[in-house]
Amino acid sequence: MFFSKKNRKLEQKICGINQRNVELVYVFNQRKDYKWADDKVNAKTILHQNNIACAETYGVIERIGDIYSVWKEVQKYDCLAIKPANGSGGGGIKIIRKNNDGKWMQGGKIIYEENIFQHFATIIMGIYSLGGRDRVLIERCIDPHPFFQEIYPIGVPDFRVILLKDIPIMSMLRVPTDRSDGKANLHQGGLGIGIDMSTGLLTTGFDGNNYYDFHPDSHLLIKGKEIPFWDELLELSIHTSRAFPLQYLGVDIVLDKHIGPMIMEVNVRPGLGIQIVNQQGLKETIQSHPLLQGILH
Amino acid sequence: MTKGYFSSEQFIPESSYDVKFDFHVKGEQETAFVKAYLPQSNARQNITQEGFFSNQFTFSNSNLNEGRMGEWRKQNVKGEQNISYHFNYSGEALKYQIDPKLKIKDLHILEESFISPSLHIQSEDDAIQILSQKLNRHTDNVLFSIKNIYRYVNQIPSNETSDLTDAVTALQQNEASCNGKSRLFVALCRAKGIPSRVVGGIILETGKKKTSHLWAEVFLNGHWVPFDALNQHFAYLPQNYMQLYYGDHFLIKRSKNIEFDYVFDIEKKEEFSRAAMIPFTLWSLPTKGEIPMELLKVILLLPLCSLIIALFRNVIGIKTFGIFLPAIITISLESVGLMFGIVLYLGVVSIVGLLHFPLTRWGLLYTPKLVIILIGVVVGLLGLTHLGIETNNIALSSVIFFPIVILSIAAEKFAKIILEEGIKDALKIQGQTLAIIILCYGVYQSNFLTGFFLTFPESLAIIVSIMLLLGRWIGLRVTEYKRFSWIIN
Known part of the structure; x- marks a missing residue:
């Protein structure tokens, strides 16, 4: 055959x-x-350096200890795309949006800060990047x-x-x-x-x-x-x-x-x-x- | 290979012996003869460089059912005469594994004589029958029955007599040499309906000796399996056991009218072995005690298994858990056997799969989740071990020795793949991995391949060359033909 x-x-x-x-x-x-x-x-670093259009980077979390400060930093935005820097196949990506009361929502449901923090920690622990440590990338949502x-x-x-x-x-x-x-x-x-x-x-x-x-x-x-x-x-x-x-x-x-x-x-x-x-x-x-x-x- | 049953040769360097039968005949009479069984080449022993020297004796040679009979005949023997017959023997050890599930009713009898009493093997004698009942009344399991008989015959005190001792005498005196013990062993086997016979031969060791040796053989699924209850060889024939004849016969017969003496003159040839013929082999490593045979086998066959895995991945396009993991899991299966090992492996995989979902739903972090999964696996294995001890099931209770570390790695890998590819793909990869494991198991069990790599370790270079070619091979994988067939339709 x-x-x-x-x-x-x-x-x-x-x-x-x-x-x-x-x-x-x-x-x-x-x-x-x-x-x-x-x-x-890393990829976004190159893209920014070359003025190539890409989603604006709101923040990067490298260590568990940075979670709180970066989180405070990004509160001024209404929509966040949270991604593992080394994820593949779309794993670990969360899109969260503020509702009218200023509460963070994911897929129509309220998501609490502790759940978001846990997601950050999970990304940093490397669950989406085959075991190694990873970073969290927070960027602008796509419309x-x-x-x-x-x-x-x-x-x-x-x-x-x-x-x-x-x-x-x-x-x-x-x-x-x-x-x-x-x-x-x-x-x-x-x-x-x-x-x-x-x-x-x-x-x-x-x-x-x-x-x-x-x-x-x-x-x-x-x-x-x-x-x-x-x-x-x-x-x-x-x-x-x-x-x-x-x-x-x-x-x-x-x-x-x-x-x-x-x-x-x-x-x-x-x-x-x-x-x-x-x-x-x-x-x-x-x-x-x-x-x-x-x-x- | 026969059902549930296999034989394997031990990888001891083949030894060779120069053997000489010296017969001294003295007489004044007309016609004298000397008959003796002469060795024959067969699957495990090789007879070469045969020759004989005799003063005017005519030699003839006939192949009988029980062996090859040599006959020297002379008319008018006067004074002292010498006959000598010499040859070179080389042989291999034989080791058999008996199917633990084999039942006596399943045995093939081959010939009625193998379960019937004979002159010196009185299997229908009352004393033998009573003992047989006592030993094995409650079992119809072959291995179990033979073990009981073997144990009984083995514990009878040994003596050095070269006189013929029949089975009943050996039992009554509770003391026997090889010939009495072997006949008693066979008589007890026959009393239980297990086809068996005695075998005559010589244990080869450098020096001059007059003793021949008798041991027993039991016919199981097409193989004559050797037992020597005197020297404690269970289903094992050492390489220096030279077979001469089968059945209850005398090694040497001669005419009554002569004075007769004989001696076997044996010399072990030191350096004949496969190792001596080939510049470099690894056969000598285990016997020198530097490295266990099992370990050597694993080290040598690991590249071959990896080759198989590489071919399956890059040529066929099958996915497996990691590259070396299937080969290594296979090694861990060896201690418990294939079927049970696979059941165990699947059990571990199901525990991992079942624990994975609730733990992921509760949003546990990766490492703590993995630790819980591992504990689940450990508890499962401990449970099996406990069950094994409770029910006296050796296979179950030995699970604890099943290398848990390797299973843990497999468990981790599986958990990871469920995460990455989803449960459906993970199960598919699982199935393919299992197929590869079974294939690798076949490789590890192959005596031919083990022997080949021990003899020609340089064959590893062949694997390297195949990998060099495969590494630059750009053809489509078999599975890709199907995957891309859409394009043509």
Whole structure:
């Protein structure tokens, strides 16, 4: 079965984990530079230095003893995004908002200070970062662009652009679904939507089981929709790629109502599922690009 | 491999012996003959460089059921004559493990004679029957019955007699040498319905001797399993036990009309071993007492198991808990056996899984949560041990020796994966890890592989080369064909 025509065709199109590691990650990213992308606090340092749009950093908690002072500091804001600097897959992220009485709310319920402090402590103890110690990043909340209302009204969708040698080669939009609980990650049930790189138009969505022209839950049309700020979005990803010492990376971009495209995160080993979403292989894409010849074998 | 049953060779360097049978014949008569069983090569012993010297005796050779019979014959023997027969023997020790669940009714008899009384093995004699009843009335378990018989025969005081002692005499005198003890052992086995026979041979050791040796064999699931209650070998045949014939026979027969004497002249060849033939092997390490065999085996086979794991991960695309963890869990299974070990492992994993949810819901910090989970595992294992002691179940009560540290690591890893990937993926990875563990267990149990790596430790270089190739291999993993098949549809 492995010698079928279909599988030969797959081998010509697809870049698997082995090839990605050997010919892309190890060649274009130095191990010592991973820390600039893997750690969100470090990544934001680079982004701020290069004046690249990203969510404003409200505070960073490095030690348990700093919790109280930083917490006092951020009371002046109305909405906080709390993240572990080394988390992965959206684990440990809490969005809290003040209600009209000035009480902190999470997902429609009041959250007490002690629970928030405990969450900080949990992050610092490293529960979301594979055991090592970690830092808490507190930043401005994203206000999703109204464009996303036209697809699915809940959660924060984001774009993933994969760049090789500062050239954007493939991208997708990730949108939450009913079963993804507001999260947009593919393996948490989010819907990935392919993007035609040259036109900035959405193609079809993929949720792990099927391809869709409409969002499976909101039933709103996806196919052929034009992404607002597409050129700026690409431009931002290229700037980001140039600012980091990494040459193969996945850049996550959100579209804020007030600010426009903003960088959320940078990944050293972007996942390979984007190929399924776009129904297009990384290998064929890279091999057919005039400036990326001879990189993949 | 037969059902529930396997044999394994001990990794003692193969020794070799030069053996000479010297027969002295003196006579004035017409025709004289000397017959003796001669050794044959078989799966565990190898006979080479055979030769004989005899003054005008004609030699003939016949293969009988019980062994190979050599016969020297001469007409008109006058004065003193010498016959000598020499050969080189090399052999391996044999060790058998008996299925503890084997029942007597499941035994294959092979031949009626193996459970019937014979002239010197009077298994239907009243005294033997009464003793058999006393020893084994309440059990139909083979291993248990043999152990009782072995223990009884073993505690009979030994003597040095070379006279024939039959089973009943050995019992009545409560004193016997190898031949009496072996016949009594066989008689008791047959009285219980366990097919058995005596085996004749010589214990090889440098020097001249006249004593041959008799031991017993029991037929279990297609194997003749050796027992020597005199020298305390239970289901074990030392490498210097040379087999000559099977059944209750005399090693040497000769015509009555001659004066006859004989001696076995044996010399151990010091340096013949696999080690001597191959420049560098590790066989000698355990016998020199520098490192226990078990440890050496683990060290040598760990790279091989890691190779298997690497292939499964990078070529097939299976996920496991860590890279070396499955190989190491496998080692810890060895002390309790595969089936029970797996049950135990799954038990530990379920405890971890069950404790994980309430503890996470209460929002406990990571490390304290893990400590509670570990205590849950420890309590579970202690409970099993207690149950084992209460019910006299050795397998259960030995759980305490099951390396708890390794299980703890596994528990921690599992808890972490539940957190990272969710319970569904964690269970999937768990199942794949278990499959790899079973595979690695097979590797650790393989005598061939252990022997191979002991003999050719340089084979580790092969693993390194495979890993060098694998490290640069960019092909799709087997699971990726399915994962990406969407793209073509």
